[in-house]
Amino acid sequence: MSGRRSVIETEKAVQGKLGDFRLQREQMAAVANIHRAAAAVRQHLENSVLRPVELTWTGFVVLWVLWIWGETETRHVVEEAGITKGTLTGVARTLESRGLVSRAPCPEDGRRVLLSLTQEGEALMERLFPAFNEEEAFVASRLSAEECLRLADGLRAIVAQLEERGEERRQELLGGAEPAPRRSGRRPRA
Template sequence: MMLPLHRSIAETERAVQRRLGGLTLQREAMAAVANIHRAAAAVRQHLENSVLRPHELTWTGFVVLWVLWIWDQQETWSVAEEAGISKGTLTGISRTLEGRGLVARSTHPEDRRRVLLSLTPEGERLMEELFPAFNAEEAFVSGSLSPEQCLQLADSLRAIVGRLEECGEQRRRELLDGETLPPRRSGRRPRA
């Protein structure tokens, strides 16, 4: 049987209802979080394919440029944290961006082991050119919402992020019941 390549939100929600119909769940919370994920993935894919690809940028590469554009020179750990990526991922992305002349790497004046990243003049020019087009696509993506609905959505999402920033770590500790999390894995199993 051939599966469709793309399923609509309505099809997915019907399939979820069939699968989970007998379970006692907080369905409103499930719908909210599932649709945050779906929306984020759809928006990311649209922006990568419409605005970023012509500039040979990935989503993550753009986010690193954005962080440096907004916050100026930053230590690598800070850029990784702001971009929501690991330092290892940042190393590869920053090397690519550095090779393209968009990002400069320098040592910290107080500690040579620490690395600073900043936009080059070419990186600044790219962001000044790129961001208006990026924002035009943000407007396209949210075009079915009124300005008031956009602000309400932003406030709702900000509340979710704020809850996780304020209470998420405590909740994780409670769920782990004193256990420590194993280190993140790539998904590969160790060889026998």
């Protein structure tokens, strides 16, 4: 469980709070449980497999991207990992200081940077990934192989919807305006 209340308790509380609203409840339940499941999985994997090798989730994802795709320009690592450039800068520095990642200037444009795994990074991923996958199997063990495939297909459909229509929808909702810059949540004191 990712929070102090179970999924069932949360769904009952939401129903009680939003009972009179006209909502698309099945879709709300799907998206809310994607978030809850992702947070619970991430927390479990960080605490069981990643912490002993002193990796964060984001650090692991960056290593995974480089392990799968090989040497990659930082802007593409950012896209593949779903993180900001600033986050990648800090994570890459940490991984580089640990001897897991190396940086090199891009031959076509020296302003751009390429990241790649070192031999130590490759060796770590080869040791770590089987244990990571064992925990993926544990996490999904209440589902049959067929249910896992159906779930994966459903999640791919959600990702495809956002990749194909998300920008159009954002433009529609914001009247063509650019989104406001992200803020930390801090506001100036009065």
